[in-house]
Amino acid sequence: MIENVLWVAVALMLAxxxxxxxxxxxxxxxxxxxxFFSIHWFYQPMHFIEIRDYVNVVLVIVVGIVCLILAYNMLKEYKSMKLIGDGTVDVTSMATVATALASLFYFPFAQMDSLNVWIISLVTDNVFWTLQALxxxxxxxxxxxxxxxxHQVEIILACTAIESIALFIGLIASVNAPLKKLLSAFMVSVPIIYTLNxxxxxxxxxxxxxxxxxxxxxxxxxxxxxxxxSGIALFGIAYIVMRILPELVDLIEGIWKMVTEYIYSIYEKVRNE
Incomplete structure (x- = not known):
């Protein structure tokens, strides 16, 4: 059921x-x-509660809320019938492209057994080799x-850093920039994320x-x-990537502004009632 919701969300964002x-x-x-994407994220907290990963419980709820805010703003843009002019950052569209590309990269690993087993096996072998080297x-x-x-530890998909890798691939691929800059951003993010993982x-x-x-x-x-x-490392990598691709700063600032304005509008409504 939830897998179908996820693929519907990805298909719509890709379209x-x-x-x-x-x-x-x-x-x-x-x-x-x-x-639809928000439904996927709001479905996740119970899994993380079961494994006592409360940081991710908060994180997925926040992501779900951001998804709803983006949906709300895109609906407003559709109803206003106003096109984004040249030179203006279309935050919702850029975020949609980045998410669609990241999802297309990540979800085959999550849903297809062959890719799932391959990436987990690869990481397990690399971790085992590193332990032996030490x-x-x-x-x-x-x-x-x-x-x-x-003591025994099982390597699962979440241990492969594929989510973070997919996120950076989606963000980098969503930017309209020279190929040299895109490759530079890729090299300072994806290989380093994999190694640090x-x-x-x-x-x-x-x-x-x-x-x-x-x-x-x-x-x-x-x-x-x-x-x-991991949070500190990803923050540092993101900073370097944004130095290479400053267009991503506009995206992040735009989403931050969108979210804070929405929260403030809710606060004003509650205060005035």
Whole structure:
């Protein structure tokens, strides 16, 4: 059920991205696509609650709300029948293109068993090789499981950094810039994200194996320390990418302005009632 909702959202956003800008129906398709996309994100909190990943619980709820705000603004743009003029950043369209491209890259890995197994196997092998290179007596307990010091960790899709990689690919590909700049932005983001993720997985496995933080070592290492470290790393990488592609600054500022204006309008309504 939820997979169908997801593919409907991606199809609508892709259609919005491909239809020429002068055709206003694209804004309506984009608005509906963002609405469906929000359903996907609002469906996620229960999964993260079950695995006690409360940072992601908050994150997916925030993403779902942002999706609804983008849907609302695209619907307003459609109803106003006003085209975005040349030289003006069309924030909702740019965000839709970036999301459609990122989704097209990511969701095949999430939905197709062959790609899912391939990326997880690749990361598992790289993590195992790194542990061996560091002198750790790790063992392959299964094709996607690594054992160390009597403790076993399973590598799942979320451990591959494919979400972050897809996000940066979508953002970079959505920008109209010279190929040299696009390739530079790719090289300072995707390979570095993949490498840092291998280091993150190694850290979590070693911390859990030797109980560095007591009985809750896995939760502390994975849900807290690794999350904070990943956030700082992604922030730094995003800063470098935006220096290369300043058009992304306009996108982020536009979305921030859109979200804050919407929240402020809700606040004003509540205050005046």
């Amino acid at each position: 919005c991205s491909l239809i020429p800008k002068r055709i206003k129906i694209r804004k309506l398709l984009g608005a509906i696509g963002w609405g 002198g750790q007596p790790a063992e392959m307990a299964a094709w996607n499981k690594i054992a160390l010091n009597g 291998i280091i993150r997985d190694v850290f979590v496995i070693v911390a859990y194996a030797y109980q560095w933080f007591g009985p809750n070592s896995f939760d502390i290492a994975h849900h807290t320390i690794a999350k904070i470290g």
